[in-house]
Amino acid sequence: MALRTIRIQGDPVLGKICREVTEVTPKIQTLIDDMIETMYEANGVGLAAPQVGILKRIVVIDVGDGPIVMINPRIISTDGEQTGSEGCLSLPGKAGQVTRPNHVIARAFDEEMNEFEIEGTELLARAICHEVDHLDGHMYTEFVEGDIYDVTYDEED
8 A cells, every 4th residue: 555645726636527437456446545544644534536636436434433435426315414614635724614414325336346325424424425526526615604714733642
């Protein structure tokens, strides 16, 4: 596995629509493994393939229960509403208030190309919506209510 360079807002690849994945080749599996490692190294909860320069419909998410790999994800149902602070690895040190569904059901394929459904609430619902937006060329900054602000993190040893 290897760390990939995370593209920063303004990079043209972040505004493009991604292509569907038809099979998980060794190259695609390496990409998925690298994305997971890159997400963890950057202390993120999600990462989409275009954020590492690859226009494929792949996202990885971990909200604390272990990594979720979603290939060709589609949101099929949403319900409720939540408004909260949202940031992105492609805009480090910044955040903004974004309203998202509080409950999401998505359909995707796993690494063996088996279709599955995932249901998420709160942070997982937000992460699924955020990452799927990346696959369609959108960033959370398009949905921010108010200003984008600086985020400071307390470093602990």
